[in-house]
Amino acid sequence: MDKVMNKYVKFAAIGAIIAVSACSRPAGQGPAVTDPYGSGNAGAGVGGVGVGGLNSPEYFRSTIGDTVLFPLDQSTLTPEARQTLTGQAGWLNQNLGYSTVIEGHADEQGTREYNIALGARRASSVQEYLISQGVAANRIRTVSYGKERPLAICSTEECYTKNRRAVTAVSPGAGS
Amino acid sequence: MLRRTLLTSVLALASLGLVAPATAQDGPLRIEITDGVIEPMPFAIVAFDEGGAGEFREQVRSLVAADLTGTGLFREIPANAHIARPDSFSAPVSYEDWKAINAQALVTVGVSSQGGKVVVKFRLFDVFSGQPLGDGMQFDASSGNWRRAAHKAADQVYARLTGEGPYFDSRVAFVQESGPKDARRKRIGIMDYDGANTRWMTDDSALVLAPRFSPDGNRVLYTSYASGFPRVMLMDVNSMSSRSMGEQPGTMSFSPRFSPDGRWIVFSLEQGGNTDIYQMDAGSGAMRALTNAPSIETSPSYSPDGSKIVFESDRSGKPQLYVMGASGGEPTRISFGDGSYGTPVWSPRGDMIAFTRKVGGKFHIGVMRTDGSEEKMLTESFLDEGPTWAPNGRVVMFTRVTPGGDGQPRLHSVDITGRNMRPVQVQGAASDPSWGPLLP
Missing domain, CATH: 2.120.10.30 (TolB, C-terminal domain)
Known part of the structure; x- marks a missing residue:
C-alpha cells in the first residue's frame, strides 16, 4: 500500500506543476473542465486549463496515470487499477481525437513466450475495462512486450512490482 | 561445397576394428555418456601437412581437438608429452609409444590446400587394441569453409568413440x-x-x-x-x-x-x-x-x-x-x-x-x-x-x-x-x- 500511496503523491505533485504552469496561459482556450476522475488524483480539478492542460496526452500520462500494476502471475485488475482506468476512460471519452495502444508487460521471472501471453492478458484486461466504461473498441489496440521492455531494471521484487504493468499509450487518431 | 570420401587404402585394415564382437573387454574403444562421473578419455592428435597446408595444418588440428575436448568426454595429451614422432600421415603407428603416455585414442590428421580448397583427412586408432577404429575419411572444402571440414572429421571421431550421432558441423x-x-x-x-x-x-x-x-x-x-x-x-x-x-x-x-x-x-x-x-x-x-x-x-x-x-x-x-x-x-x-x-x-x-x-x-x-x-x-x-x-x-x-x-x-x-x-x-x-x- 505504501507504494500505491507514493504513486498518488507523485501524481498529485505533477498535477500541481501542470496546474501552476497552466496559469500562465491565457484562460478560456480549453474547455471548462471539472474533475471527472475521482479523488485519487488530487490536483487534477483545476479549471480553465489551456493547450497542454487537461486534454493533453501529458496530462493523461502523468496525472491520470497511464500505467496500472498487476500482482505476480495475475491479469485481474486491482481496485487501484480500476480507479486509474476509470480516469483513463473519462479522459478518452472526452478526447475522442485520440486512440490508444495498451502495452502489456511482465516481469522477468517467466519464460519469454509465456510472458508475451501474460502481457497480452493484462493488456486485454485493461482493454475490456475501458470498453466497459464506454470507450469505443475500435479506439483500442493491445500489444504485449512480455518481459522485453522492463520499466525498472533491478532483479528484485521492488522492480518486478513496477514491471508487471499495462501502459495505455494515447496518440492522435480516431481509431480504426 | 563439402565432399567426403573414404580413404580406401586403409579400408581393409579399418574394418578389422569394427567386426570385433562388442563385448566390454574386446569391443571397440568406446566412451559412454552416462550419468556416472567419468574421467575424460585421454587422446593424442597429430596433424601433417600433406601439401600446401600452411597455417591450415595447425588450425585444423586445434579445431578437431577443441571439438572433442569441448564435449567434456575427452582430454588431449599435449604434443610435448608425445614420444612417437611420426613423420607423415601414412607412417605406421607406434602403438607402444602412444600406450606409454596412456593415449587411449590416436587421431592423425592430414591437411592439404590447393587452388582455394582445403582437404582434411583423418584416421582414428584404438591404441590399446593396436587397431584402427573405422575407416580413414577425407573431407574437401573451400578454404573459407575449412572449419566445416575439420568439424566433419571431429564428428566422425566423436561418433566412433561415443556411439552417438555427430553434431559439430x-x-x-x-x-x-x-x-x-x-x-x-x-x-x-x-x-x-x-x-x-x-x-x-x-x-x-x-x-x-x-x-x-x-x-x-x-x-x-x-x-x-x-x-x-x-x-x-x-x-x-x-x-x-x-x-x-x-x-x-x-x-x-x-x-x-x-x-x-x-x-x-x-x-x-x-x-x-x-x-x-x-x-x-x-x-x-x-x-x-x-x-x-x-x-x-x-x-x-x-x-x-x-x-x-x-x-x-x-x-x-x-x-x-x-x-x-x-x-x-x-x-x-x-x-x-x-x-x-x-x-x-x-x-x-x-x-x-x-x-x-x-x-x-x-x-x-x-x-x-x-x-x-x-x-x-x-x-x-x-x-x-x-x-x-x-x-x-x-x-x-x-x-x-x-x-x-x-x-x-x-x-x-x-x-x-x-x-x-x-x-x-x-x-x-x-x-x-x-x-x-x-x-x-
Whole structure:
C-alpha cells in the first residue's frame, strides 16, 4: 500500500506543476473542465486549463496515470487499477481525437513466450475495462512486450512490482 | 561445397576394428555418456601437412581437438608429452609409444590446400587394441569453409568413440542483445555451433525474438515487432528475405516452430487476450486452431515423427507441460512438479523433452521422458531458459541471464547428464539459441 500511496503523491505533485504552469496561459482556450476522475488524483480539478492542460496526452500520462500494476502471475485488475482506468476512460471519452495502444508487460521471472501471453492478458484486461466504461473498441489496440521492455531494471521484487504493468499509450487518431 | 570420401587404402585394415564382437573387454574403444562421473578419455592428435597446408595444418588440428575436448568426454595429451614422432600421415603407428603416455585414442590428421580448397583427412586408432577404429575419411572444402571440414572429421571421431550421432558441423541461430536492459536492441545471427562465423540476419531496428531453424536449416522462423505488434516471420537463410506469416489484424503471433517435415508451422496466436496454439501450412498460410481454451497455450514443439506436439499451458493454474496429437485433441499433462514448466522441446531422438522449470525462486533447464517420467534438472541459476537440442540429442544449449540492472544473457551448453556446462563463445550478450540440423 505504501507504494500505491507514493504513486498518488507523485501524481498529485505533477498535477500541481501542470496546474501552476497552466496559469500562465491565457484562460478560456480549453474547455471548462471539472474533475471527472475521482479523488485519487488530487490536483487534477483545476479549471480553465489551456493547450497542454487537461486534454493533453501529458496530462493523461502523468496525472491520470497511464500505467496500472498487476500482482505476480495475475491479469485481474486491482481496485487501484480500476480507479486509474476509470480516469483513463473519462479522459478518452472526452478526447475522442485520440486512440490508444495498451502495452502489456511482465516481469522477468517467466519464460519469454509465456510472458508475451501474460502481457497480452493484462493488456486485454485493461482493454475490456475501458470498453466497459464506454470507450469505443475500435479506439483500442493491445500489444504485449512480455518481459522485453522492463520499466525498472533491478532483479528484485521492488522492480518486478513496477514491471508487471499495462501502459495505455494515447496518440492522435480516431481509431480504426 | 563439402565432399567426403573414404580413404580406401586403409579400408581393409579399418574394418578389422569394427567386426570385433562388442563385448566390454574386446569391443571397440568406446566412451559412454552416462550419468556416472567419468574421467575424460585421454587422446593424442597429430596433424601433417600433406601439401600446401600452411597455417591450415595447425588450425585444423586445434579445431578437431577443441571439438572433442569441448564435449567434456575427452582430454588431449599435449604434443610435448608425445614420444612417437611420426613423420607423415601414412607412417605406421607406434602403438607402444602412444600406450606409454596412456593415449587411449590416436587421431592423425592430414591437411592439404590447393587452388582455394582445403582437404582434411583423418584416421582414428584404438591404441590399446593396436587397431584402427573405422575407416580413414577425407573431407574437401573451400578454404573459407575449412572449419566445416575439420568439424566433419571431429564428428566422425566423436561418433566412433561415443556411439552417438555427430553434431559439430552444425549451426545455431540466436539473438544478439545490446543496449540497456530497459531498451534492449536485438538482432538475429546464425553462427557455427562453436560461435565462429557469425552472419547477421536482421538489423536491430525492430525487436526480434526466438529464431527457430527449419529442419533442413534453410529457413528460420522468428518473431518480430517491426509492425508494432509481435508477428511470426519466415526468413530464407540464403536470400535473407523475410515475410510475415498468418497476419490477422488485432492479433499477436509468436512462439513458432516447424514440423519435422518442414510443411507445417505451429505457433501461438493471441486474440482478445487469450493465447492458443495454431497450425499453419507453411506454403499456403492456411491455418487452424489446435487448442481452444481460455488459458494460455504456447511454446509448441513437434515430436520428431511429427505425430505429437508438446506445449505449455496454464490451464491448471500454473504453466505445465502437455502432449497432444499433431492435429489437436485432448492433451495429456506430463509435468507434475512444483513451480512452473515452460518452453518444452522434443529431442531430435524422440526419447526426451527438454524444458525450463521455475521452482523455489530458481530456474532450471531439465529433461524428462516424453511421458514425464525420469525428470531431471540439468542446471540451476537465477534465470535459465529456452533449451534447444544438438542434432544428436545429447547436448542442449540455452540462455542464462545474470541478475540485476546490468544483467546479461549468455548462451551455455550442457550435456543431458548435466555435465560439461560451459558458455558458448559468442561475442557480446546472446539469447534464444536454436540449434539447426547437422549440415550435409
